[in-house]
Amino acid sequence: MRPTPCVQHGGALRSLLSLVALLAAMLGGAVFWWANQPLSLRTNEVELAIEPGTTPREIARGWVQAGIDAPPWTLYEWFRWSGQSRNIKAGSYLLEPGATPRSLLRMMVQGDEHLATVRLIEGWSYRKFRDALSQADGLKQITTQMTDAQLMAELGSPGLAPEGQFFPDTYSYAKGSTDLAVLQRAHRAMLKHVNEAWAARSPSSPLRSPQDLLVLASIIEKETGKESDRPMVAAVFCNRLRIGMPLQTDPTVIYGLGDRFDGNLKRIHLQTDTPFNTYTRAGLPPTPIAMPGKASLLAAIHPAESKALYFVARGDGSSAFSESLAEHNRAVNQFQRNPQKQP
Template identity: 70%
Template sequence: MRGGFLLSLLLALAVLAALVAAGGWWWLNQPLRLNAPSVELSVEAGSTPRDVARAWVDAGVETSPRLLYEWFRWSGQSRQIRAGSYELDTGATPRDLLRMMVRGDERLATVKLIEGWTFKRFRAELAQAEGLKQATPGLSEAELMAQLGAPGVPAEGQFFPDTYAYAKGSTDLAVLQRAHRAMRKQLDAAWTQRAAGGPLTTPQDALILASIVEKETGRESDRPMIASVFHNRLRIRMPLQTDPTVIYGLGDAFDGNLRRVHLQTDTPFNTYTRAGLPPSPIAMPGKASLLAAVQPASSKALYFVARGDGSSVFSATLAEHNRAVNQYQRARKGP
């Protein structure tokens, strides 16, 4: 009798264990219920598996935090959960949730730095970037460059235009560090490819000229010729006479209409009143402009004028240039 009872009890326990196992297997492979189409969570470094389970439930995963924690623990991977910013979408199972955190598959946002933007414009974009912690708004440009390990270097032009992905909770300083390193890498690579015998003596010269080429270019294929014009002018110490530098020197005073008085008003960036390169870049140049600055086309051109379709006409003499201006600029303006 006693032996029969024990056998029945063991069988019952075995059935119960099988049911529990089957239920657990079913739960692990069923989509978790969410209180929104997606649930976001930032897992901080040092969080325990129990903390993580509770945080997901608090964020909007509709399940038992104890059940979620037991799954983390039972899987043997609870210590492999990585800190980061995660997004759980509708249809994800408990297995998917743990796999995402163990792999570190973070939800990444992006911020885009456009070729030709100024540093001021880029900072404004960073200030509006989704989920990006603001660590630099109180810093001047000089203080910011010091934090990036480049004290005394003007911030303008020092950041490479690209699309930067980051995890939510990252700082704007971290993105700036990456963009700064990227520009140093691109500039160093371009400088090693420079043509021999040019008027540029330092990588900073190349960066400054590249920023001018970036702002003057309407059609990508014209970059090497535009760079050639400026190289030729620098060689004979002829003023660069480029409007974008004048506009940059005017700063917030520029209202969108460049007037003759502006060309005659001296500033450190007025390349009509001052010979040579301006004291710093005037924008963020891209890779194509960096390469054009150090590998200009071989030409005798000293002038160029916009056709009106994005391309330019290049001339070696003032007489040729005046004819081009009459054809493409004055004709378009009318009598």
């Protein structure tokens, strides 16, 4: 008995469906195998910055142009086939040997960015800070044409001079980030530390504002060679402020000289009046003279309990403190004029 046409067609359809299923399984297996194989890279490291709004096709092409040795369409189809192409996040990414298509996609979907760092050091001036930012790897420079006033207004602190307004720390950023973004973080960090210190001040503090605190902390930062001396250095300056005695600190004079300072501070410099000359003017200078760290901020607001009015460098990084001018002169003779007689 011959099979009916319906039965013949049904069998052929089942065979076709089986073949399609088999091919699909083989294709899926091939894709799974390929997705877990290390990608071929033309260099040891491949970096790509993905801007917001970049399409998956453009991302695939960008990776190939950056150093992945593969046809762009294979990466693009993998992104689409995974169902994760719309979840890829903008950012800066680094691909190293051993990375697979699967790990590449996971990195972009999770936003595991490759971060660079720039370190800002306690005691640096604002200009040195800007020099470091200008040389930071992969940091977009968008503030170079701004004046100081324009920058501080952009940061939400109009009217402030930029000196001392940025907290020294190590800042991580994704390559392609802007210098303005780092400046914003550093400025917010300094405001936070200053406000926290100010809130914990003693009622007896001679400082009148958070900016006074920042100015004094910057002087302490430049005057202290040994960490443990900070509270005593702070005590000397606070004691002088209370009685109206000039601070007479060399770093402020040097700052006021600017480019005129050649590394040799002379008597004429101490006698030449500038807004920063604390030998010719009483009180604090008009702005900070450097970026103080947290230790100097805390010392300025919590000075040691001491009546000292003078200090002189011992020559080993530490200082000798004195309550009277006669005692101070003896210390100067011992540690400065006759250093060979130091104990």
